[in-house]
Amino acid sequence: MLEVSGLRKAYSGSGAARTILDNIEFQVPERQFVSIIGASGSGKSTLLRCIAGLTEASGGTVLIDKRAVRGTPEEVVYVFQEYSRSLFPWRRLIRNVAYPIEEAVTKDEAAAQARAYIGKVGLAGFEAYYPWELSGGMQQRAAIARALVKQPKYLLMDEPFGALDAQTRNQLEDMLLGIWSSTALTVLFVTHDIDEAIYLSDRVLVLGSRPGRVIADIPIDLPRPRDQIESKENLRFSELRRQLFRLIITPAVENAT
Amino acid sequence: MKIIQRLSGVVFLLALLVAWETIARLGLVTPDQLPAPSAIAHAMATEILQGDLAIEFLRTTRRLVIGYGIAVILGTLAGFALGRWRLLYAASEPIIEFFRPLPVIAVLPVAVLLLGLGDAMAYSVIAFGSGWVVLLHAMDAVRGIDPVLIDTGRTFQASGFRQFSTIILPAAAPQTFTGLRVALGNAVIVTVVVELVSGFGGGLGGYIGEEQGALRTPEAYAGIILVAVLGYGIGRLFGVFEGSMLRWHRQMMGR
Structure with missing residues (x-):
């Protein structure tokens, strides 16, 4: 079980301090496939890096199986967006x-x-x-x-298919789902692609921006196994799509502090 | 065709030699200014077979290899350290910028004062003259390593040493080798200069100086040509070594 609680990340560079993430709070039970979406600059990558231990958080905790994460834990692997590098x-x-x-x-x-x-x-x-x-x-x-x-127990993926063409992306999505369903992996998948998030996940977390906060936690109640054609023709897919689009496009400034 | 390309170098060289020989024989230059290639070849053969030229060649080679070796070891170690730790670089930068541009000739009298006239002085000056290039390239190489590579090591819990041996070293190798290659060329020059100017202990530099002083021009030229042979030979050896170390890089760059 992955527990993120009160996670904060702020940078204090050249004058004004910038809070990238503010009070991020969520739990991920084992074997769940969770996507994290949000507008550009909402701190999705920063959040993932903090959980992976690649970036040090300014506050809050990350617990894996009740143990606090220090450095880069053994059970967590981070997959980079820049695969060629x-x-x-x-x-x-x-x-x-x-x-x-x-x-x-x-x-x-x-x-x-x-x-x-x-x-x-x-x-x-x-x-x-x-x-x-x-x-x-x-x-x-x-x-x-x-x-x-x-x-690993936890696979953290930062927009892994973002730089690929649509066909390759679909192939890799299905490959990933195949591997995930046959292992005990828990996946945290950051993407800017709403359709991809819905297609892959059990659950989608929406990050608002400036500062980044979890503004929605949407369960994806589509049947598994997913299929590139069948799932996307499902009416529920469109409904979820509309819901998530609205959350991203509408500025999430109404978050209570 | 490739064969024509390769032969063209040899043909051109031969043509130059023939022209040179002709100019000398026609008396357009005096033997003191520019001896004929045949005269030089004769002098070289005599000096090698009956004289000490071969020994001087080996002496210079020894000094070169040891002095350069010191430059390589110290330069890469220091360069890696400075590239890895910002604070270290900030502290050393003024010193580096002061010593780096110093011409070896300027350093030579100080070295002689400190270390006397001997091999220790020679090694030190050669190392000083060629080490800075190594250091700067190694440092830049480490500085320029893609952070994604480092983060990759981190997400797989690579310890400090493992990061160094499996990531930093290979990633920094291509640029560091460039520095090593340039430094080798410098080292050859510095070795001969040290021998020539300090005039203490032979070697090719000492030999050239002596022969020039005695106005034995063909012999002096023979010495100069052997310096070129040494530089060329050791450069080729280095190239083979570099090629085997950086095969992946050459292939990647499409060579």
């Missing part, structure tokens, strides 16, 4: 994917597990390729495989 260009695919576990297990074991996850994300056969020899979509698959090889 996060893969190591000096390592071939298999050694990139093996990176998180290569210290913990033998060389052969690491390679075997890496191979398994490379297969799971649909990159079988590309083990010997360098990252820059792969397409954007393949690079992001590689980054996901690398995140999964560690078998």
